[in-house]
Amino acid sequence: MSNILECSGVKKHFPLGKYGAGRSWRSALKGEKLHVPMLHAVDDVSFVLGEGESIGLVGESGCGKSTLVRLITRMLDPTAGDIVFRGRNIGFIPARKFAETNFRSKIQMVFQDPTDSLNPRQTAFDTIAEPLKRLALVTDRAALTDRVADAANKVGLPPELLPRYPHQLSGGQKARVGIARAVVMKPDLLVLDEPTAALDVSVQATILNLLADLRRDLGMSYIFVSHDLNVVRMLCDRVIVMYLGRIVEQAPAEQMFSHPAHPYTQALIRAIPAIGGRPDARVPLAGEPRSPIDPDPATCRFYGRCPSQTERCHTELPLLRTIASGHVAACHFAQSP
Amino acid sequence: MSSAQDAVPLLSVQDLTLEFRTRSGLVRALENVNIEIRKGETVGIVGESGSGKSVLSFAILRILDAAARITNGAITFGGLDVLAASEGTLQEVRGREISMIFQNPRTALNPIRRIGLQIEDVLRTHTSTLRDDLRKKVIDCLAQVRIPDPERRYSAYPFELSGGQCQRVMIALALACNPQLLIADEPTTGLDVTTQAAIMDLLRELARAHNTAVILITHDLALASEYCDRIAVMHAGHVVETAPTHAIFEQARHPYTARLIASTPKPGGSIASLASIPGNLPDLRRTDLPRCRFIERCERALERCATDALPAVDVSPDHRAYCGNPL
Numbered sequence: 284m285s286n287i288l289e290c291s292g293v294k295k296h297f298p299l300g301k302y303g304a305g306r307s308w309r310s311a312l313k314g315e316k317l318h319v320p321m322l323h324a325v326d327d328v329s330f331v332l333g334e335g336e337s338i339g340l341v342g343e344s345g346c347g348k349s350t351l352v353r354l355i356t357r358m359l360d361p362t363a364g365d366i367v368f369r370g371r372n373i374g375f376i377p378a379r380k381f382a383e384t385n386f387r388s389k390i391q392m393v394f395q396d397p398t399d400s401l402n403p404r405q406t407a408f409d410t411i412a413e414p415l416k417r418l419a420l421v422t423d424r425a426a427l428t429d430r431v432a433d434a435a436n437k438v439g440l441p442p443e444l445l446p447r448y449p450h451q452l453s454g455g456q457k458a459r460v461g462i463a464r465a466v467v468m469k470p471d472l473l474v475l476d477e478p479t480a481a482l483d484v485s486v487q488a489t490i491l492n493l494l495a496d497l498r499r500d501l502g503m504s505y506i507f508v509s510h511d512l513n514v515v516r517m518l519c520d521r522v523i524v525m526y527l528g529r530i531v532e533q534a535p536a537e538q539m540f541s542h543p544a545h546p547y548t549q550a551l552i553r554a555i556p557a558i559g560g561r562p563d564a565r566v567p568l569a570g571e572p573r574s575p576i577d578p579d580p581a582t583c584r585f586y587g588r589c590p591s592q593t594e595r596c597h598t599e600l601p602l603l604r605t606i607a608s609g610h611v612a613a614c615h616f617a618q619s620p
Numbered sequence: 621m622s623s624a625q626d627a628v629p630l631l632s633v634q635d636l637t638l639e640f641r642t643r644s645g646l647v648r649a650l651e652n653v654n655i656e657i658r659k660g661e662t663v664g665i666v667g668e669s670g671s672g673k674s675v676l677s678f679a680i681l682r683i684l685d686a687a688a689r690i691t692n693g694a695i696t697f698g699g700l701d702v703l704a705a706s707e708g709t710l711q712e713v714r715g716r717e718i719s720m721i722f723q724n725p726r727t728a729l730n731p732i733r734r735i736g737l738q739i740e741d742v743l744r745t746h747t748s749t750l751r752d753d754l755r756k757k758v759i760d761c762l763a764q765v766r767i768p769d770p771e772r773r774y775s776a777y778p779f780e781l782s783g784g785q786c787q788r789v790m791i792a793l794a795l796a797c798n799p800q801l802l803i804a805d806e807p808t809t810g811l812d813v814t815t816q817a818a819i820m821d822l823l824r825e826l827a828r829a830h831n832t833a834v835i836l837i838t839h840d841l842a843l844a845s846e847y848c849d850r851i852a853v854m855h856a857g858h859v860v861e862t863a864p865t866h867a868i869f870e871q872a873r874h875p876y877t878a879r880l881i882a883s884t885p886k887p888g889g890s891i892a893s894l895a896s897i898p899g900n901l902p903d904l905r906r907t908d909l910p911r912c913r914f915i916e917r918c919e920r921a922l923e924r925c926a927t928d929a930l931p932a933v934d935v936s937p938d939h940r941a942y943c944g945n946p947l
Contacts (some may be wrong), residue, residue: 343812344783453900454669483668483839485897488883495891510812513885517894540887554817556842557887558869562821568814570768571782 287472287504288332288355293364293374295325295350299576320576324350326528328364332472337498337505339519339536341512341551343572347528348508352474355506356392357381368472388418391470395477397457401449407460408445411435414468434467435459437500439493455486459493466497473498474506479514491518512555516540521609524548527575527584530603532617534610542620544612546589583614591616630833631657631680631801636693638679645905649675650857653693657801662827662834664844664865666880667854670901673837674723676854677803680835681718682710698800716746719794720803724810725786729778735789736762736774739796746797761792765822784815791823798830805837820847841884845869850938853877856901856913858930863939873933873941876914912944920945 299320325347332338340348353359355366357378366374373386381387391414394400401410411431415421421430432442438459449457458478465473475494479487495518498505509515515522515536522539524532524547532545543549550568570588578584583596595615603611606619638650650672657663665673678684680695682702695702697718700709722728730738739758743749749757755774762770765788778786787807794802804823808816824847827834838844844851845865852862853876861874872878882895899917902909910926912918918925925944933941 343814455900484841484880484883484885485668487885488894488896491891491894492896511885512813513887513889516887517885517889517891550814554813555887556813556816556840556846558842558845558881558884559866560842560846562817562824562846568818571784 285334286331287334287336287369289365289367290331290355291329291365291367293325293328293351293354293366294323294362295347295354295359296321296323296362298322322576323528323578324575325354325361326578328525328528328530330523330530330533332504332506335498335502335504336521337507337519339515339522340506340508340525341510341515341522342525343510345527345572345575346525347575348525349476351525352392352476352506352508355472356390356474357386382417388414388468389470390472390474391465391468392474392476393461393465393478396481397454397461398449398481400461401457403449406446406448407435407440407452407456407463410460411445411463411467414464418468430467431463434463437466437497438463439489453486454482455490458482458486458490462490462493462497466501466503469501470503472506473503474508476508477510478507479511480509487514494518512540512552524551527572527578529584529613531585531614532610532612533603534607534612538607538610538620542607542610544606544610544617544620545585545614546591547585548612550590585614629656630659630698631655632694632696633676633680634694634696636676636679636695637691638675638684639689639691640685640687641689642687642905645907647904648857648909649688649904650679653854653857653859655852655859655862657833657835659800660827660831660833661849662824662836662847664836664838664848664851665854666838666841666844666851668839668901670856671854672857673854674805675857677720677805677835677837680803681714681720683714712746715742715799716797717799718801718803719797719799721787721790721794721805721807723806725783725790726778728790729786729793731778734775734777735781736776739789739793742793742796761796762789764795764826765789765792767792783811784819787811787815787819788822791819791826795826795830795832799832801833801835802827803835803837806839807836808843809838816843823847841880853880857904858913858942860914860943861939861941863935863941867936867939871935871939873935873939873946874914874943875918875920875947877941878947879917920947 299322328351342348354361357373360378361374365372376384408431411434412427415427415430421427435445440459440463444456479490507519519536522536523530526547532548543552568588573587581598581600583601586592586596601613601615603613605611606617633653633655636650636653640647640649667673690703736758739761740754743754743757759770759774762773767773767788808819836848848865850864851868853860855876861877872881879897883897897917902913912925912930915921915925922945930942931944933943933946
């Protein structure tokens, strides 16, 4: 299997204020060189995505998963690192120029909230037709209608709903419009940012089935961001767990759930509520994540919350190491399963 | 268990019917809703969005929109007829006897008032705490919900806290007066699973310690199964089934409950095994609403389901389904 996407050493650091947090240009003028605090949103992330593969990206809010997918979909410029798509390094193309390249139609995204991500003044038809007009330069009305109808059909959106505005559609129908808009360009890579988070379980099941079918039929690769681990387990071949901007564990989905090696992954999996589960049986994670602003480069990011930390975790940042075939974890004490 | 059952329930909602008058017609938001909460128990109310869970909790506190009309039924809370009580009496009850945790802690807290002062407001209104003791009491409240460094956090603004911390402040606010009933409306929606577990554990521990009854409104069946003693399932303004938690999952009698359980992702389940519920909630503005509002999504529907009053099927003394053709 060849790789469709290879990320290596991808970083995104946001400076906090132009002149440093809480400082104006006046104080900046007076002072000499000052240190601008940096928020390490994504730090040294490397992974590969195979052709037709689906990767789940999980982690707490603020762990950098949304920043990472915005880097991959090239809506943000990385601070450092390579993003290689089909053998071409797209990390160097400035985000504002990216929409003018051919890659834009090959990498598409489905956004989190189907209500917020649709233009309220565009009908479902207009929304799905927009990328065709902009990226494929389809101007012929008949061709446009054909391709929109085709995309709507693929996502199971009845044609009579196409002239409707978002407020006239239900949550599940809006989710379908969002997916149709993304697949109408026949992308090779589809990035899904919590596509079912705003949906009821009754609708979620149909959307998940639709996504699984689409991947099979269109041969797309998925990057699936979610914090519902049960959903990730069902839909993804491999899972990447992020914590404070770094990948802490990566493994095939079943392996990840049966033998989580990193203490954070273990806590994450134990925290999933289950029908008939007993909350007494688990130890909740104490405290809050460390600050992502100028983190100590020598300290494990999970230090302070980790149940099995030692002095070594404070002085030596654990790097990803292989503990089983296809299974890597960033913990000094990760055991081979 | 039996002694608790014999006792008068803390809260009882009987045949509650509620409508909203809107420009596009009458919305029949709740119809003949029956629910009982006993002292110290945790009851989950689950259902899809739009099924009337939040409206029911607003009705219990009588903080309904001006367009709402309660056309039938009664709400009794510890001997008080909530629907007949004066606004003054209700203000005494709200916050002191019944308090509520809202869905989004960031919007529920006042963004321009220090969190310590917001808790002080509650104490000043509802308790006879001396002015000099207020600050200490607030810091105790914050410490009780395990906010680190409560002395310093006293003067923090909501935007300075994380989502989980804000929800802890909401819990401190709600439990400041040791209420008898706490209504938690989706308290962990939007929080991470790890934070969700910590918040729910905290809520359960504090409710147990003070013998507070909790109504947990959620759309997550798995969450309800872990934290609730009993569960009521709502669909389109009807309570379709109420039962002890284990009975709901072991022998659901209403087809909607069974569907809801089947559509909840389970560890180890495959995507093909995930059932979906066909169709949507019916439009509650329709004048020709069938008697059973699930009829158009139900594969077990009979002809009489549309016209006859829904029979209450008593499976066991504590387990009741409202269905014309139960499983």
